[in-house]
Amino acid sequence: MSELRRDEKEGENGNSQRTFPSIVQVARPFFTSAELKHLHSFTIPDHKKLSYNQRKHQIYHFVFNIVRVLKFPLRVLATTMNYYQRYYLFNSFEEASDGEEPDFEKDPYTVALACLFLAFKNEDCIKKLKDIQSVGNKMREVDDKVKVHNMSYADAQRKVIMHMEFKLLQVIKFDFKNGSNVQSVDQLVVKIGKKLGIDYKTTMFCWLISFDIMSTPLCLVIPPHCIALAIIIVSLNLKPKDLNTKYNKADAPTSPEYLNSILEKIDCYEDFRCPETLVNEGILYILDYYVHQMSFSILNEFMPAVDAETGKEQIFKFMELKSRFNDLKVLSQKSCNNYSILNQDEYLKIWDYNIGSKGCSRFILGIKRRRFNLELDAVEKGAIEDENGSDNAEEDSSRVVSPST
Amino acid sequence: MTSTITNVQVANSTCSNYSKDRKVGEGTYAVVYLGKQLSTDRRTAIKEIKTGLFKDGLDMSALREVKYLQEMKHENVIELIDVFSASNSLNLVLEYLPCDLEMLIKEQSIIFKPSDIKSWILMTLRGVHHCHRNFILHRDLKPNNLLISPSGQLKLADFGLARSLGNPGEDLTSNVVTRWYRAPELLFGARHYTEAIDIWAVGIIFAELMLRTPYLPGKDDVDQLDVTFRALGTPTEQNWPNVSSLPLYNSLRVYPPPSRQELRNRFSAATEKALDLIIQMTQLDPNMRCASTEALLHDYFLEMPRATDPSELPQMPSKKKSEKNEPPQKKVKV
Numbered sequence: 208m209s210e211l212r213r214d215e216k217e218g219e220n221g222n223s224q225r226t227f228p229s230i231v232q233v234a235r236p237f238f239t240s241a242e243l244k245h246l247h248s249f250t251i252p253d254h255k256k257l258s259y260n261q262r263k264h265q266i267y268h269f270v271f272n273i274v275r276v277l278k279f280p281l282r283v284l285a286t287t288m289n290y291y292q293r294y295y296l297f298n299s300f301e302e303a304s305d306g307e308e309p310d311f312e313k314d315p316y317t318v319a320l321a322c323l324f325l326a327f328k329n330e331d332c333i334k335k336l337k338d339i340q341s342v343g344n345k346m347r348e349v350d351d352k353v354k355v356h357n358m359s360y361a362d363a364q365r366k367v368i369m370h371m372e373f374k375l376l377q378v379i380k381f382d383f384k385n386g387s388n389v390q391s392v393d394q395l396v397v398k399i400g401k402k403l404g405i406d407y408k409t410t411m412f413c414w415l416i417s418f419d420i421m422s423t424p425l426c427l428v429i430p431p432h433c434i435a436l437a438i439i440i441v442s443l444n445l446k447p448k449d450l451n452t453k454y455n456k457a458d459a460p461t462s463p464e465y466l467n468s469i470l471e472k473i474d475c476y477e478d479f480r481c482p483e484t485l486v487n488e489g490i491l492y493i494l495d496y497y498v499h500q501m502s503f504s505i506l507n508e509f510m511p512a513v514d515a516e517t518g519k520e521q522i523f524k525f526m527e528l529k530s531r532f533n534d535l536k537v538l539s540q541k542s543c544n545n546y547s548i549l550n551q552d553e554y555l556k557i558w559d560y561n562i563g564s565k566g567c568s569r570f571i572l573g574i575k576r577r578r579f580n581l582e583l584d585a586v587e588k589g590a591i592e593d594e595n596g597s598d599n600a601e602e603d604s605s606r607v608v609s610p611s612t
Numbered sequence: 613m614t615s616t617i618t619n620v621q622v623a624n625s626t627c628s629n630y631s632k633d634r635k636v637g638e639g640t641y642a643v644v645y646l647g648k649q650l651s652t653d654r655r656t657a658i659k660e661i662k663t664g665l666f667k668d669g670l671d672m673s674a675l676r677e678v679k680y681l682q683e684m685k686h687e688n689v690i691e692l693i694d695v696f697s698a699s700n701s702l703n704l705v706l707e708y709l710p711c712d713l714e715m716l717i718k719e720q721s722i723i724f725k726p727s728d729i730k731s732w733i734l735m736t737l738r739g740v741h742h743c744h745r746n747f748i749l750h751r752d753l754k755p756n757n758l759l760i761s762p763s764g765q766l767k768l769a770d771f772g773l774a775r776s777l778g779n780p781g782e783d784l785t786s787n788v789v790t791r792w793y794r795a796p797e798l799l800f801g802a803r804h805y806t807e808a809i810d811i812w813a814v815g816i817i818f819a820e821l822m823l824r825t826p827y828l829p830g831k832d833d834v835d836q837l838d839v840t841f842r843a844l845g846t847p848t849e850q851n852w853p854n855v856s857s858l859p860l861y862n863s864l865r866v867y868p869p870p871s872r873q874e875l876r877n878r879f880s881a882a883t884e885k886a887l888d889l890i891i892q893m894t895q896l897d898p899n900m901r902c903a904s905t906e907a908l909l910h911d912y913f914l915e916m917p918r919a920t921d922p923s924e925l926p927q928m929p930s931k932k933k934s935e936k937n938e939p940p941q942k943k944v945k946v
Contacts (some may be wrong), residue, residue, distance in 0.1 A: 280782065328675050331775050336669065372669045376702070381695045383679035394779070567698035572682050 230568040234382035235554060238296075238427055241540045245549040246296040249557050259300050264289065265317045267422050273323060273342050279332045281421075282391035283323075286330055287387060289426045290322035295453045296427075297378050297558040311367035316347065320364075321371035327434070329383050340364060363373045374560055381570040392426075395435035402438070403469050406461040412447040413438050415506045416493065425492050436473075437489025443470040444528055449511050487535040494529040498522065539568060630694075630705060632658055641673065646708065649693070655708035656693060670702070673772025677704065680748050680774045688739030690759060690769040705755035709767060710757035711928050713817075717755055717824055722926045726881065729821045729913070731919035735766035737815055741904035743768070744807045747777045751788040753813035755820060763816050764922030773895035777806070785804075790811060791836050793828050797898050798846060799837050800858035811907065815893030822879050822886075838865065844894060845869030885912040 238246070250258050255473075267288060274284045301313040311317045320343055327334050340361055344351045351361040379385075396417045400410035416438045425434060446463050475481045501507055501522045510521050517523065543549055560566050632645040634803045636657075681692035694705035705715045713732065715922045716722060736758060743750050752773040759769045773788055783803045789795070795812035799807050819827035827844060830836025842845070846866045847855045855861055871876075875887060881888070895901040902910075913919065 324669065328670070328672055329679070333672060346747075369669050373702075376670065377697065381678055382682075383675065384683060390779075567696045567703075569694055569696040571694065 210225055215350045230562050232377075232380050232554075232568060232570050234570065234572050236382060236385050237429065238323050239538060239540050240428060240553060241543045242549065243296070243424060243427060243553075245543075245546070246555055250295055250297065250299045250446065255300055255302075258302065259295070261567035262302070263291070263313050264490055266315055269316065269343070269346065270319055270323055272346055273339065273530070276342050276346075277334060279327070279334075281393045281418075283330045283332055285391045285393070285421050285426070286326035286385070287323045287421055290326060292317055292424050292427055293320065294318055294375060294378055298374070299557070311364055312371075313575070316343070317364060318371065321375055324368060325372055325375055335579070336365060336368065337361075371374070377558060377560065377568070378569075378585075382572060384572075390431070391433050392431045392438070393419065395432055395514065396438050398437055399439055403473070405439070405443070405466070405469060408450050408452075409442050409447060409461070409466065411452055412450055412506075413444070415509055416442065419504045419506055420493060423492070423496060425489065427491070429485045429489050432479060433485040434489050436475060436479050436481045437486050437493055438472065440486065441472065441490055441493050443467075445524055449515060451509050451511070484536055484538050485533075488537045490527070490532060491535060491537060494525055494532065497525040498529060501525070535587045544587070564599070618666040619829055630656060630658060630703075632660075637904065642671075647705075649705075654709065656726070657706045657708045659704040659706060662701060667724055674702070674704070676774050677771045680771045681706075681737065682744075684738060684746060684748070686742040687765060688767050689734045689742055690771075706895065708760070708767075709761050711760040712756055713758040713760065713766065713821075715728045715925050715928055716760070717820060717927065719928060721929060724821060724824070724926070725917075726883070726886075726922065727917040727920040728925055730820075730917070731922065732766055733814070733818050734819060734908075734913060734919050735922070736768070736817065737908050739766070739768040740810050740814060741908060743774070744810070747775055748808050749777060749807060751776050753788060753810055754790045754793045756790075758817070760925075760927075764925040764927070766922070791833065792816065792829050794836065795898065796840060796896050797832070797858065798835075799840065799860065800855070801857050803832035806898060807903065808901045811893050811901050811904065812898075815890055815901075818886075818890055818893065819879065823879055841865070841867050843870065844896060845852055847896040852900075855897070880931070883912070884908070885915050888912065890930060 270287050270291075271284055274287075275279070275335065295318075298318075300315070302315070308540060323343075324336055327339070344361070344364075349360065351359065351364070353360050356363050373511060393414060396413040397410060400413055405413075417435065419440065420434060429437075443466050446466050447490055473479075475483045475486050497506070507521070512520065514521055514524055543552070549555060630647050630649055632647045634646045636646050637644040642659045642661045645660065647656050647658045648654065649656055661671065661672075668770060672803045678692065678695055681690065682695075685691060690709065691707040693707065694703075694706060696703050696705070720728065736753075740753070742748065750768060750771065750773070752770055753768070757768065757770040759767050761767060775784070784805060786801045786803065786805070789798060789809060793813040793816050795805070795809040798809055816827050828836070828839045832838045841864065845851075845868055846864050848866075849856055851869070873888075875891070878880075879887060889907065889910045892902040892910070893907060
């Protein structure tokens with residue numbers, strides 16, 4: 208679906224024409240888990256893994272509070288989290304030192320503000336950067352009037368955020384759709400729930416899961432509608448009964464048989480255009496998440512500690528379900544399951560922001576568009592003409608046939 | 613930026629291969645150059661966006677333009693050919709479209725035949741329909757944003773105000789669309805609106821094509837209400853249920869709705885079916901206004917004369933063919 212072609216040549220031709228390094232980046236909104244691991248191996252050294260995860264949760268909490276104070280929809284939060292995780296696929300994770308002068312470039316909080324800033328814009332909830340900064344800094348109890356680097360803290364921070372925004376745009380490859388133009392997962396679960404005729408409680412359960420899953424890297428692996436459907440399927444299998452919610456709608460409890468009948472009727476691809484392997488990938492990820500992190504999850508706070516029916520802790524229900532789903536067909540990672548293959552993929556390198564200033568980098572969404580035919584034709588024509596005329600002909604025409612050397 | 617040529621050669625030629633020849637305009641957030649795709653000799657317009665220079669970073673309208681144009685490819689929507697970054701600026705490569713509908717309307721020497729008008733409206737509606745079926749609102753339709761290619765195709769441009777359809781319960785800003793083309797619900801400050809605002813604008817453009825002068829030229833926002841309702845009647849609870857609950861609906865002068873005969877007199881060149889379509893597109897109540905599909909299927913497009921073939925539509929006289937692409941004077945709306 209996405210692919211990268213990259214060729215750098217810096218004046219090795221020996222002709223007088225100036226040539227610049229150039230790069231074409233085809234937006235790749237999703238990665239396999241092997242690819243994620245590979246990317247993280249460059250950006251997050253092993254000894255920092257733990258602090259990355261801890262910091263991520265602090266940051267998410269921080270971002271969540273900003274979004275709440277500014278009264279913006281949850282999808283802004285989802286996009287911010289997506290950007291934040293994407294940023295650390297291509298940039299090394301570093302902790303800001305606690306020295307006198309704050310080092311904004313490395314500070315994950317600044318990264319988070321930049322992500323939030325771009326997410327606000329992308330989700331059409333416009334807010335001045337100044338306002339975002341002031342809310343954020345107040346929350347962290349930072350005095351943004353103190354002088355750093357000969358200017359106020361806020362101004363210094365703003366400068367870095369601007370710069371980071373441009374970096375971030377390159378990280379997302381100017382793909383503002385994030386690979387799909389459907390809504391965020393939290394909206395989707397409610398819509399799908401309604402369409403399938405699922406009762407309030409089960410839908411609430413789905414929504415809580417979506418809230419938990421929002422903070423995981425699953426959004427970098429499969430598109431939102433597949434995540435949403437995976438959540439629905441997990442919930443329908445678990446058939447939650449006791450959920451402590453604030454608004455307990457007094458509708459009659461739905462029978463498990465009814466939920467089963469809904470479950471049986473779901474056709475991933477026909478009804479929701481979700482490829483089954485992707486949904487399966489999501490289901491296993493969600494179950495894995497709860498098996499390992501049940502006690503930290505938000506869902507856990509809304510469920511009684513012990514399931515009334517089985518008399519066991521809630522986590523066992525997830526484990527039991529996982530064992531039933533063991534033989535689901537998931538994504539094949541054959542094309543990216545070892546280091547040497549991954550290493551050949553130029554896309555999975557730390558991104559060099561300087562290319563844009565030396566030469567240029569071109570960003571495209573996909574390679575299916577017809578206009579390439581035009582360009583290809585032109586180059587082939589050019590190659591033939593070259594063959595007749597110039598000495599460089601051989602080199603040029605071979606270049607057209609075999610892209611990279 | 614002074615360098616003229618970004619000369620790059622990459623295998624398979626999926627490379628940036630554009631020259632920037634001439635500066636044609638400068639706006640608040642972008643400089644527009646006229647250029648060429650070197651490999652194909654195709655003329656392009658390159659919008660160079662100054663990033664990071666402004667207090668709010670990448671401009672919202674640039675972001676919107678990329679976001680929505682990347683998604684759409686249609687004969688009647690401007691094509692975003694490329695996005696590339698060079699020397700720390702962001703460049704959008706757009707189709708080169710030398711002319712716009714406003715220029716044609718103002719050019720006194722050109723006579724519009726009924727079939728020409730039909731052709732332009734048809735192409736506009738096709739473009740709008742494509743946006744709407746992708747759940748995108750254009751929100752700034754006006755003759756000045758309807759660009760015309762050398763082959764006569766009309767294309768919607770300037771997606772700097774576009775956005776996707778709002779979710780229920782989400783507030784949208786009513787301060788969109790250039791004043792003369794603003795639908796009544798926007799004039800009343802509605803916080804939620806739909807595709808109908810674009811249809812209204814098309815209706816007003818249709819009228820402008822027939823009249824050769826702006827149909828509802830309000831001097832300011834208050835005057836716009838007056839001008840609009842003087843022409844089309846003041847909305848009441850009878851013809852637009854719940855209109856009085858909109859924020860800015862108060863102390864209006866009440867004008868009666870125009871009779872069919874009055875409209876006939878105003879648009880003396882319009883056929884009955886053309887008049888029908890205008891009336892449907894300029895219904896005061898957005899729920900009564902027709903959708904782009906209905907408009908495209910309207911009898912007006914079936915009756916004679918047939919819409920002129922784009923290649924035969926009137927063009928600007930060559931001496932005045934100014935090489936203007938997109939007017940860069942963008943309004944930043946929050």
